[in-house]
Amino acid sequence: MDFDLTAEQRRRTEHLRHAAGRLPRPKPGEAAGKDIWQAAGESGITALCLPEDCGGGGLGALDTALGLEAFCAGGADTGLAFAIAAHLLACGTALAEHAREPVRADLLRAMGSGTAIAANAMTEDEAGSDVSRLATTAVPDGDSYVLNGVKSFVSNGPLADVFITYAVTSPTAGYLGLSAFAVPAGSPGLRVGPALAKVGLEGCAAARVEFSECRVPRGHLLGSEGQGSAVFHGSMTWERACLPAIFLGAMEAQLRRCVTHARERRQFGRRIGDFQAVSHRLATMKQRLESSRLLVYRACWQVDRGRPDAGEAAALAKVAVTEAAVENAIDAVRLFGARGYLADNGTGGQLKDAVPMHIFSGTTDIQREIIAGGMGL
Numbered sequence: 001m002d003f004d005l006t007a008e009q010r011r012r013t014e015h016l017r018h019a020a021g022r023l024p025r026p027k028p029g030e031a032a033g034k035d036i037w038q039a040a041g042e043s044g045i046t047a048l049c050l051p052e053d054c055g056g057g058g059l060g061a062l063d064t065a066l067g068l069e070a071f072c073a074g075g076a077d078t079g080l081a082f083a084i085a086a087h088l089l090a091c092g093t094a095l096a097e098h099a100r101e102p103v104r105a106d107l108l109r110a111m112g113s114g115t116a117i118a119a120n121a122m123t124e125d126e127a128g129s130d131v132s133r134l135a136t137t138a139v140p141d142g143d144s145y146v147l148n149g150v151k152s153f154v155s156n157g158p159l160a161d162v163f164i165t166y167a168v169t170s171p172t173a174g175y176l177g178l179s180a181f182a183v184p185a186g187s188p189g190l191r192v193g194p195a196l197a198k199v200g201l202e203g204c205a206a207a208r209v210e211f212s213e214c215r216v217p218r219g220h221l222l223g224s225e226g227q228g229s230a231v232f233h234g235s236m237t238w239e240r241a242c243l244p245a246i247f248l249g250a251m252e253a254q255l256r257r258c259v260t261h262a263r264e265r266r267q268f269g270r271r272i273g274d275f276q277a278v279s280h281r282l283a284t285m286k287q288r289l290e291s292s293r294l295l296v297y298r299a300c301w302q303v304d305r306g307r308p309d310a311g312e313a314a315a316l317a318k319v320a321v322t323e324a325a326v327e328n329a330i331d332a333v334r335l336f337g338a339r340g341y342l343a344d345n346g347t348g349g350q351l352k353d354a355v356p357m358h359i360f361s362g363t364t365d366i367q368r369e370i371i372a373g374g375m376g377l
Contacts, residue, residue, distance in 0.1 A: 009063065013070035019043035020074030028343075031195060031205035032080040034117070034159060040084060041114015045071050049088055049238070051096050054108035061238060061300035064088070065245035072249025078353045079203020081246040086155045086204070087111065089239040090361075091118035091164045094231050098222040099182060107162055107182060119160035121151040121183075121209050122232065129366050131166075131178075131232070136211060138167035138179055140225075143218050145169075145181065147189070147211035155360075157207035158195045161185050164235075165211070166228045178228035182220045189214030200352030233311075239361045240314035241299040244321035247357060248296060251289045251328050254350055258282060258335050272335075281331050288324035295320045312374035315367040318357075322364055325354035 005013070023039055026032045032040075040046055049064040050056025059067070072081050088111075095107055095118075110116030127133040136149025147167055154163070163183045170177035183190060193208040222231050259282060262273030272278045299313035307313070329351035333340035340347040358364045 005066070009066055012063070013066050016043060016045060016067050016070040017074035019045070020071045020076035023076060023080075025077050026080060026203045029202055031158070032077065032083065032203045036080065037084075037114045037117060037159070039114075040076075040080065041112070043071075046084055046087065046114040047112030049096075049242075050092050050108050050112045054096075054105050054112065056092075056096075056108060056112045061241050061303035062297060065242040065296055065300045068242060069245040069249040069252075072246045073252045074249070075253060076249075077203040078246060078250050078350070079201040081203075081249075082201050082243070082353075083117075083156050083204035085239070085243040085246055086120055087118045089242055090120035090235050091162070093238045094164050094180065094222055094235045095182060097234060098180065098227070098231050100219055100221075103182060103219055110161070116161040117156050117159045119154050119156035119163050119209075120235075121154045121157070121163045121165035123151060123153045124149070125152045129363055131229075132174070134166060134168055134178065136165070136167040137171075138169050138181065138216070140169075140218075141215070144215040145179075145218065145221065147181070147183070147214040147216055149211050151209045151211075153196070153206055154192075154209045155204050155206045157192050157209050158205040160192070163190070163209060164222070165209075166232060167211075169225050169228075173226060175229050176226040178232070179225050180222035180228040180231040181216050182222060183211070183214065183216050184220075187214055187216065200349070200354075200356060236361060237303060237311050237314055240318045240367070241296070241303050241310070243361060244292070244296050244318050244357070247321050247325040247354065248289065248293050250350065250353070251285075251325055254328060254332055254347075255282070255285055255289060258285065258332050261335060278335065281335065285328045285331055288328055292317070292320040292324040309374065312370055315362075315370040315374075318361065319364055319367045319371070322354075322357040325357055326351070329354045 024036055047056040048059050048067045052058035068085055111118055138145040138147045165183055166178055166180050168177050169179040189212045191210045196206045262278050265272045295317040299317040302310040302313045332347045336347050339345050
């Protein structure tokens with residue numbers, strides 16, 4: 001077992017780390033605009049795991065995770081990184097594996113350059129963790145499908161050029177009754193609501209999306225009719241394995257800042273880092289980061305090898321990173337004291353960004369159900 005990065009991996013991660021530091025940041029409380037996406041695209045971050053035959057990086061899950069981690073460790077806005085991860089992992093992988101030509105090549109080339117943004121539209125008001133309760137329908141009509149329904153929380157929705165969405169095509173078929181579609185923005189009958197006001201991850205815009213008699217060409221069906229559940233679960237394995245890497249990078253940057261503060265801040269005539277109450281807290285933050293990092297890398301390694309237990313490994317990694325990110329963010333606020341609670345300090349913002357990890361890409365409770373199922377429970 002070799003834990004060293006290859007020379008190419010080191011070159012790529014250093015490039016992304018430095019590129020992140022040069023990117024313009026979204027204004028406080030605002031989502032990253034298309035100008036920032038375009039700048040990010042020039043760094044290669046929006047193309048990591050997209051196929052090489054469509055201008056992408058052709059990277060596997062582990063190299064994609066390494067790239068996302070380096071991007072955030074270099075100082076990229078966490079909300080922007082989250083938006084890019086959703087664009088790549090929930091949408092790009094589904095298109096790469098299941099879209100038909102020329103839709104596949106056209107969309108993936110634009111997505112890789114950052115000139116097109118993808119949004120994953122699955123969640124509904126009555127179908128969050130329970131995706132079997134989807135109410136959105138897709139009815140065949142000539143050379144099209146007609147979609148009707150509302151998606152309640154669509155990351156990247158206000159900026160999206162294409163929506164990867166899921167609808168019921170056979171109400172009596174259960175798991176096999178769901179189909180996946182790539183719906184271009186601007187399609188008649190597609191309406192994107194105003195950006196939702198969120199507590200954290202503000203760099204990623206989100207909105208409700210409505211399909212009302214929205215006609216989607218048959219060529220935009222992903223895979224076969226009834227294959228939507230398989231398309232979704234395949235993309236979720238990638239997302240659950242790789243997306244937590246952005247929080248590894250954020251935690252790394254956070255820990256560096258906390259260590260610097262502990263060295264420079266003085267109380268009672270000593271550096272606060274000389275007190276065990278501080279140094280031990282920092283040691284625990286380091287332990288959480290490194291242990292969750294190993295689980296992410298292992299999960300991605302299993303995805304790359306097509307291991308049947310990759311889904312369980314991804315669930316373990318996501319739970320570990322979720323708990324580490326939230327606890328480390330709370331500890332960072334404690335270390336900075338009153339300054340950690342000030343808006344311009346940024347420490348409180350890291351906590352707000354970490355909390356939704358318990359929700360997106362499958363809640364922490366759903367991940368524990370997957371883990372329990374892997375143990376035969």
